Amino acid sequence: MDSIRLADLVRHHAQMTPDAVALVFEDRETRxxxxxxxxxxxxxxxxxxxxxxxxxxxxxxxxxxxxxxxxxxxxxxxxxxxxxxxxxxxxxxxxxxxxxxxxxxxxxxxxxxxxxxxxxxxxxxxxxxxxxxxxxxxxxxxxxxxxxxxxxxxxxxxxxxxxxxxxxxNRSLLALRQQTPDALMPTWNRWSADDVALVAMPVFHISGSGWGLWSLQHGGKAVVVREFDPHQLFDLLTRHRITKIMMVPTAMKILCDHPGAADADFSFLHTICYGGSAIPLDLMRQAIALFGCGFAQMYGMTETAGTVVGLPPEDHDPQGNVRMRSVGIPLPGVSVRVLDEAGQEVIPGAIGEIAIRSPSTMTGYFNRPDATAETLDAQGWLRTGDAGYLDADGYLYLADRIKDMIITGGENVYPAEVENALYSHPHVADVAVIGVPDAKWGEAVKAIVVPVEGASPEPAALIAWARDRIAAYKAPKTIDFRDSLPRNPSGKILRRVLREEYR
Known part of the structure; x- marks a missing residue:
């Protein structure tokens, strides 16, 4: 069973349920x-x-x-x-x-x-x-x-x-589910042929490809949309009677505020999974009251083939609780450790780098043996680059991002990418990029620029310069100017200090 490969899934369902609908795309059904x-x-x-x-x-x-x-x-x-x-x-x-x-x-x-x-x-x-x-x-x-x-x-x-x-x-994508009996899988993470999943996240993310694969793996129906538009979610949910959906909190807010949502019957919806950031408590209350389904927060990354830790519905309390600040507990078959700088496991409550061992872990980075060795050790432990801690009950809490990653609208943005794009502008002497709180996107990209002496660059011009070199969602939304940036004794920019200023 554990050697079944990706293509075996469609072979199996083509033989057992050939007329079942596998994919829905616009006006086309594929059995x-x-x-x-x-x-x-x-x-x-x-x-x-x-x-x-x-x-x-x-x-x-x-x-x-x-x-x-x-x-x-x-x-x-x-x-x-x-x-x-x-x-x-x-x-x-x-x-x-x-x-x-x-x-x-x-x-x-x-x-x-x-x-x-x-x-x-x-x-x-x-x-x-x-x-x-x-x-x-x-x-x-x-x-x-x-x-x-x-x-x-x-x-x-x-x-x-x-x-x-x-x-x-094949192992990365399939083993975690193949090796876990369905009865041992958390209820929110169980799939069946009766499920109808909305594949709205982009397929170039594991959240898109993986979500579609989970549906196909279990003989369910995947409703694929060309591009994610949260304003279309209401119509898609009700027309196709979606049972499972994954979205970021921003999209959930738009769905909750849809003028037809209050009078709709969402009894067909079983689980809403979310990731990228925690849901504000007020939004959680609104969503629980409206949809009446289970909510699960998911934590994972490309290198773990997606979700490896989840906060189950029973830990989502409209009154709020401590566990809702966590990302949950490891899925069956997944082990999580928190390590100090020497690579030693720390005690519960102590902050360190999160390491994960799972059959879903990647095989490595393509043509990057050194980067692979830095991330994945011989025992299969993957260093995530995220800082956090485990409590006494095994719940995982994120403390900060060691890599300073910004999550804006569910997309990952690394400051170095944006800084490199801005550094190439002739009027930029120094630059630091951070994420700042944003009511719509969770975080927005902000650049703090030190201009070249005598230059007075316009923010709009710098933003346009960045957009020509990197994806538009990575480009800064706002730019501030100052004479210098905070640095530690070794010269490293203290992004943490800048984030604190803007928070």
Whole structure:
């Protein structure tokens, strides 16, 4: 059982429940038998075009049913799918494609102009992909990658330098659930063929790909939306009778304030999962009263293939409680430690770096053995870079982010990326980037700039400069100017001091 691989899932459901709907996308339904056949055709088309096991296939596009068929087809051909964040600036896209060296790139027509015309990879438009797919043989090639071989490569931003490709194997994506009997899985995290999941988070995140995979893994129905629009959530929920949804608190607030929400029947909704930040208590009360379903906070990261710790519904109290300040307890099969600077485990209540061991952990960073060794040790413990502590009951609390990461609207932004973009402006002598509280997005990106002597740069010009070089959501929303930045004796910018000033 524990050696079942990604493509085996669709094979199984195509045989057992061929007419069950696997994917809904706009006005199109795809049943499991059709999805299995499409995956076969894609795999054979890739192999016929010269693909070899272990080759990378990049996807540059918004959410679609084609993405999941492509992922399963790549898996049947032994390839690794690399979904690329379409919100990135062209230089960022170019770096990822250069790093992963894909054999093929499947791209939405709107993003084809971001690709190099003379590049080594073959470019296929998503508009042309269905006709290309349907012209291929539909026999199963059964060229699947091994259980410990990667089938998905997601790029995660770093504190410095370029993003790294976290390689997720069949084991990473499937073992945690395969090795845990359903009866031992927390009720909020159990899935069945009766579930209808809304895949609204982007597939270039583990939150999008993983959420869709969980639905497919259990024979459920995944309703895929091209791009997340919280203002459409109400209609999607009620029309498709969604049972499971994952969203950030910002979207939950918009849904709660929808004019039709108060009179709607949400009895079909079983679980709302959320992450990225804690839900304000007033919003939690409003949501519990409106939806009447279970709420679960999730903690995880790309390198752990998503959720490894969760705060269950029974710990969500409308009156508030201490545990609601935590991110919850480890899932079955997951171990969590908190380590000091020497790598030794600390006592409950003491703050240190969070380390996780799980069968879902990545196999490593693509072509980054040094970075892999710094993050993942020989015993399988992954250093998260997050600071926190465990209480006596095993609940995990986040104390701060060692890496100074900013979470804005559910997106991760690392200050170094933004600072590097601004440093290249001729009128910027020094810069520090922090997250500041924001009522809508949770945190907003702010830059504190020291101008070059004699220069008087305009904030709008600096923001535009950054947006040309990095994704728009990473660019600062506001810029302040000052004569100097606080630094420690070794010269490191004290972002903590700056955050305290603005909080």
């Amino acid at each position: 499991f038998a059709t999805l299995d056949r499409q995956a076969n055709q894609i795999a054979n088309g890739l192999i016929a075009a010269g693909l070899h096991p272990g080759d990378r296939i990049a996807f540059l596009g918004k959410n679609s049913d084609l993405y999941f068929a492509l992922w399963l087809g790549a898996a049947k051909a032994g390839a690794v799918l690399v979904p690329v964040n379409w919100r990135l600036a062209p230089p960022e896209v170019a770096y990822i494609l250069s790093d992963c060296a894909p054999r093929f790139v499947i791209a939405d027509p709107a993003f084809v102009d971001r690709l190099e015309p003379a590049a080594a990879y073959v470019i296929l438009s998503t508009d042309d992909a269905p006709a290309w797919r349907d012209a291929q043989d539909d026999a199963d090639p059964r060229q699947d990658a091994g259980y410990d071989d990667p089938v998905l490569q997601l790029y995660t931003s770093g504190t410095t330098g370029h993003p790294k490709g976290a390689m997720l194997s």
